[in-house]
Amino acid sequence: MFAQVFEIHGWRVTKHHAAHRAGEDLRGTAHYDAVLVGYRFEGMDGVALITQIRALAHRHDVPIVMVTGTVACALQADALAAGADDVLYKPVDMAILVDTVNKCVERVRRRH
Numbered sequence: 001m002f003a004q005v006f007e008i009h010g011w012r013v014t015k016h017h018a019a020h021r022a023g024e025d026l027r028g029t030a031h032y033d034a035v036l037v038g039y040r041f042e043g044m045d046g047v048a049l050i051t052q053i054r055a056l057a058h059r060h061d062v063p064i065v066m067v068t069g070t071v072a073c074a075l076q077a078d079a080l081a082a083g084a085d086d087v088l089y090k091p092v093d094m095a096i097l098v099d100t101v102n103k104c105v106e107r108v109r110r111r112h
Contacts, residue, residue, distance in 0.1 A: 002036060002067065005094050006101075019044040023052050032062055034101050037084070039068035039075065047078045054083035061111070063104030067092055 003013040011033070016022035019041035026032070035053060039046040046066050053059050066079045069090040076087045085104045088097060 002097065005098060006036075009098055016041075018042040019046070019049045023049060026053055026059055027056060029058070032059075033105050034063040034065065036101065037064055037066045039066065039070050039079075047075070047082050050079060050082040050084050061108050063101065063108055065097075065101055065104060067097065 003015050006013050014025060014030075014032075016025065020043050022035075022037075022041075026035070037046040037049055041049065046068065050064055050066065053062070053064060063085045064083060066084045066087045067090060068075065068079075068087065071089050079087050085107075086100050088100060
């Protein structure tokens with residue numbers, strides 16, 4: 001559902017259900033304006049994936065937004081400490097999700 005929303009807004013979207021596969025793609029050289037991460041993936045959780053992404057020198061500035069149905073202060077704190085730019089909870093309003101990601105992307109563009 002999130003992929004469709006971003007495609008409607010003109011974004012090119014790459015989807016992964018397994019965190020290790022997402023991590024493999026992000027280790028590559030393809031350009032990503034932003035990364036939307038869930039908490040529950042096959043093989044690893046979203047916080048671990050955020051940590052992996054932030055360890056990649058060429059991904060230090062890519063905005064990362066976690067969207068999760070797990071409402072726990074500890075999870076939010078862990079995701080932000082790992083390098084997420086924001087954490088949103090399901091059910092998430094799609095307009096807020098798109099606006100949040102756009103703001104994160106714009107913040108990075110202004111720094112460069």
